[in-house]
Amino acid sequence: MTIEIGVYGGEWDELRGMIDLAFSAPWSEAQLETERRAWEPARSIVARDGGQVVGHTGAFSFEFSVPGGQVAAGGVTMVGVVSTHRRRGILRDLMRRQLTDLYEAGEPLAVLTASEPVIYGRFGYGLASDHQEITIKKSSRELRKVAGVEDVQVRFADPQESLARTAAFRNAEALTRPGMFQHNENFQYYVTHDNVTTNLRGASPLRCVLAERDGELVGYAHYRTRRTDKGFVDVTRVHSSDLAAHAALWQFLLDPDLLGETTYEQLPSDDPLLYLLVDPRAAHPTTLDGVWARVIDVGKALAARTYSEDVDVVLGIEDDFLPWNAGSWHLVGNQSGATCDKTERTPDLVLGVRELATVYLGRPSLALLGAAGLVEEKTEGALQKASRAFVSARAPWLDTGF
Template sequence: MGTDTDLRVLRQDEWDKWYETLIRAFSGVPEAPEERELWNALTELDRSLGAWDGSECVGTAGAFSFRVTVPGGASVPAAGVTMVSVAGTHRRRGVLTAMMRRQLDDIRSLGEPLALLTASEPAIYGRFGYDAASFQRGAEIDTSRTTLSVPPGTDDVRLRYAAPEDVLDACEAVYAELVPRRPGMTARMPGWERVGVLDPESERDGASPLQCVVAERHGRVVGYARFRVKLGWEESGHNGTVVLQNLDALDPAADAALWRFLFGIDLTTTLVVRGRPVDEAWQYLVSDIRRCRPRTRDQLYVRLVDVGAALRARTYQAPVDVVFEVEDAFCPWNTGRWRLTGDAKGASCERTEDAADLALTVRELGAAYLGGVSLAALGAAGRVRELRQGALTEAAVGFGSTVAPWLSHGF
């Protein structure tokens, strides 16, 4: 940065000006008061950085203290990088690089082996070592011409409407039980349960306030769906839309019961789905996947801050014993050779002088870390070099996951 710019940890009395800088960078449209209040409460001041030119805030960056599920089910400390922006008046002066440098140094000092983010512009973050590690599925389902074949037990699930606030604790219990089952999911930290029921009118786009249906079996909540309904009419009749916000269920029957309900809401012909797991079961229950217009896009970006600690923290679905030659220009403490030895029970990863089997950068390790991106595919793209025959296949199989990684909510 220029000598006239000061980078420092955020103070509470600076939050409003700091947040206004962020909002302006993302179009300048004001948020609803309840949204602003929630993000103020969730901001971790000691993990938030501001770049200041005199009294003006010209750059923002923050991090949330998360725990993320990795293959094998362990919950690993991770920094959720967030609220990153640079004022248009101060671009190309090194402000972003300075904030990323300070932030990754701080993450390392806290002993967090991973950094996570969702990228507004993916091209920005590759130079800082991040890469897409999970993907999400969206769909616009024609429910007037698509049906579901549901598994046994679906009819035993009882559904009932409930105010989202009234069943928040029960829904959070369902979510917490699911977190260890899927890589990429984050344990809900205090206050984050409010994000799922935030319902400003500005976010509804003409649809109803947030509605909720819970699925119960023997009096226990085993799933829930939060959604909005937007009615529509044409000369031939109704053509309303259901917009799904959240859906979590503990078993296939509860999951199918909730999807069947959403397909059958009166006066609607379309179900809009965003940000769902790429391997979600509804796709294999529908009568015509083409009528669902599925689409896929990038979601969670992962950066290994400590290569050894990160690779030790997860397990491997097949035995792996491989030496990586890692290049990390932005965090040079990761550069060098690392021997990874692991299986489904655990792993070790230590520095070594042994000959390398695979050569790659820290970005490829981040992409493959959660099991959603194949090292073999990265090898086919020329991003991983195989130095010992068979090493790429061995590592690719070991790094895989039987469940697709998925980030359940943004941050």
Template sequence: MTMELRRLDASAWETWYRALEWAFGGLWEAPEERALWRELTEFDRSLALWDDDRLVGAISAFSLGLSVPGGAVVPTAGVTMVGVAATHRRQGILRRLMSRTLADAREAGEPLAALTASEAGIYGRFGYGLATRGLSVDIDTARVTVRVPPGTDGIRLRDAEPTAVLDRCEALYARLVRGRPGMLERRPGWEKVPLLDPPQEREGASELRAVLAERDGELVGYARYALKPDWAEGGLPDGTVLVRDLDVVEPAAYAALLRFFVGTDLMTTVSLRHRPEDDALLYLVSDVRRCRPRLGDRLFLRPVDVGAALAARTYATDVDVVLDVADDFCPWNEGRWRLSGGPQGAVCERTGDAAELAVDVRALSAAYLGGPSLSGPAAAGLAGELRPGALAATATAFSSPFAPWLPHGF
């Protein structure tokens, strides 16, 4: 079989995107959603694989900025829109698409590549590791109260139309990006993503609304949400508050917003999805069990350039270790690297010195943002100590005081 891999031409976008929709179940997305993703598509970073006149494979990448420990925003290939026609499975197409995309990212000088996975089992073979997880809760408003820290009563809440207050909310979001690893710098056009609200996808919920938390006129927090009314047997109200975004710059603002949602009339559940693993909510509610917390995978990450990636972040403690990296999918990363650094910065360069810690790229990928410790991958055989004490010292240095968090997909 002869197939041709080409850059995506703008005239073929509809064909390309429809092939992706088929790969994800065949349903047409709402026109508003399709229009936004077409606007954000980077055609020079999008690939289409053609079998004669039929498009059988697709992949794209966004030029993203991802926050890392220490506060730097690192250029990152946001791998996305990946699909292979059902008729062409098991023919190495995905491997070919991913290989070309990572090679392009390397040429563009991007130290990292990241993606969110529809099927979590696919991407480990390409060197990706699970770097962030998301917390989901469903708060029982009849049995849960909100503990409010000092100053909460000084917060003024104001309802608003989301587009009318977008600039203020985006300015607050931008203040948060460098303070927590895993957050996306919202570059031009991306501010529209959190506002997507196609009526055909609301499933009985209201239109999206915003609520602002202000202190003396200054914005200190905001949330975007919808209401989904429902009624139980006997006419009892049984609605749900669907909280989409909630960003704050002080604890009292979070408490004020959460108290507002829990006290909403006719609603018996407050649902939040994809929150940070260490979210303040867990410490503001009176009964965590009545919130049914659970964790799910979010961001999968891998270094495109091990040296540049490890030098781009800071480390919790001083570290000086020679890593022997195994990376069969991006062989340019393989070999020995000396990582030297600490809280003020780091360098990572090729070395001929004896290795002290053998590490599979998947282990580096998972630990890079400071979430899972390297000790976990080591216990699974993805890292091995070649010098006594090297694992504990390196794992400690890689840690972050804040759990990494991906606020929205791409």
């Protein structure tokens, strides 16, 4: 029977049934309701076999931060094919339709978080950010002295009653950090209610503390607690405007009553906490993959960001999945802006679109990919110059799973 690929146009309950089968996940009614509220029906693409939904990919409409600005991006979500229909090319067809639709809508970038990372490279996605998972025992909580901590007041607040303040604070930070996206009203609900990325194993309701200086909000943290054998503080987010506020929040989170450890699964890889701990081994950091990016329109994507140094380079891009990206692109840019246009010139560097996506948000570096044999240098010195230009001042960080 022929598999038909198209926009969904159906109801949530039917889609939910397919998601249950594809993910085999014991999600609660509260978690599924949060997903439903964030769902954008017009952006759901499904595969049908005789009318039955057997595969799906959806997208959120993101204002996504890149070095020096923002781009419209499709936040790819709820990707799955039921087990009876795997290995028939259905996922490839869903991905191609989705990326083509995003291209035609003028969105130069797609981003996702990967349940199984090896899947998405073949569709041109590259790992564009990482973060650290940490576990700090109460006995190892000591931080170095930070000036101004005593001027910061940390107090409890209701997560919902404080949401307008915390969401505005967090969105302002997102403008300055590649890899983050603006939380609209649906995502403000999403991050303060149970969703499919929430760890609910014996956890308390979401708790919130605000950090204030003379009544001004300078940071906040969301976390849950768990009373198991050891007892945990499970941090879900920490945002601050300066080092003193950051240290004050972490002092609070690392010193809980009756709980032995503090965990955080999404600490930025450049977070100062890793250097403030007196015991450098205390955090036991494990690097995890963050956001995976897919450059859909090379010209628009590269022109949408800025560059830390002057760059004038011709990139030869290889892209078998989206052929309009393949060819030579002349990139000229600096800290103020950039242009990027198709050209007939011989490339200075040759790389795949996956590798371009890997460095698009500012990490790790083109030079590292070159050392791994993933970037071919055609013009001597071009790799190091372009590599320095692509690196961002702040490490990209995805603070919100989706």
